[in-house]
Amino acid sequence: xAFNKDCxxxxxxxxxxxxxxxxxxxxxxxxxxxxxxxxxxxxxxxxTGEHTFCVIGEWANFARLVNARPQMIGLLDGLREHLxxxxxxxxxxxxxxxxxxxxLKASTAAKKNPRGKVKAGKRKKxx
Numbered sequence: 073x074a075f076n077k078d079c080x081x082x083x084x085x086x087x088x089x090x091x092x093x094x095x096x097x098x099x100x101x102x103x104x105x106x107x108x109x110x111x112x113x114x115x116x117x118x119x120t121g122e123h124t125f126c127v128i129g130e131w132a133n134f135a136r137l138v139n140a141r142p143q144m145i146g147l148l149d150g151l152r153e154h155l156x157x158x159x160x161x162x163x164x165x166x167x168x169x170x171x172x173x174x175x176l177k178a179s180t181a182a183k184k185n186p187r188g189k190v191k192a193g194k195r196k197k198x199x
């Protein structure tokens with residue numbers, strides 16, 4: 073596993089429980105969302121159970137994440153009709169955020185030639 077220790081980015085994770093029958097509308101709302109948050113590098117909506125989801129977002133730095141919180145709350149306000157209270161005083165989300173300490177690099181596959189065989193290294197010309 074490869075690591076990149078030189079990442080100055082930050083992340084946010086939000087956990088949700090979606091009302092029964094509202095899953096497709098909840099997913100569509102995320103698919104159609106226009107974020108426009110400064111410093112937002114991207115994210116993903118992850119289904120973690122039958123009615124549970126997490127949003128994972130990556131930010132350029134923690135200050136940008138903090139500055140976007142009012143906009144994120146506005147986006148959340150449009151989703152509340154689809155959400156159940158998580159209980160325990162949490163409300164409809166269980167958010168955590170912080171600075172990234174290690175970023176995992178994606179793996180890369182070996183390149184193949186058109187016949188499906190792995191390419192060999194270049195051969196030296198004999199002179």
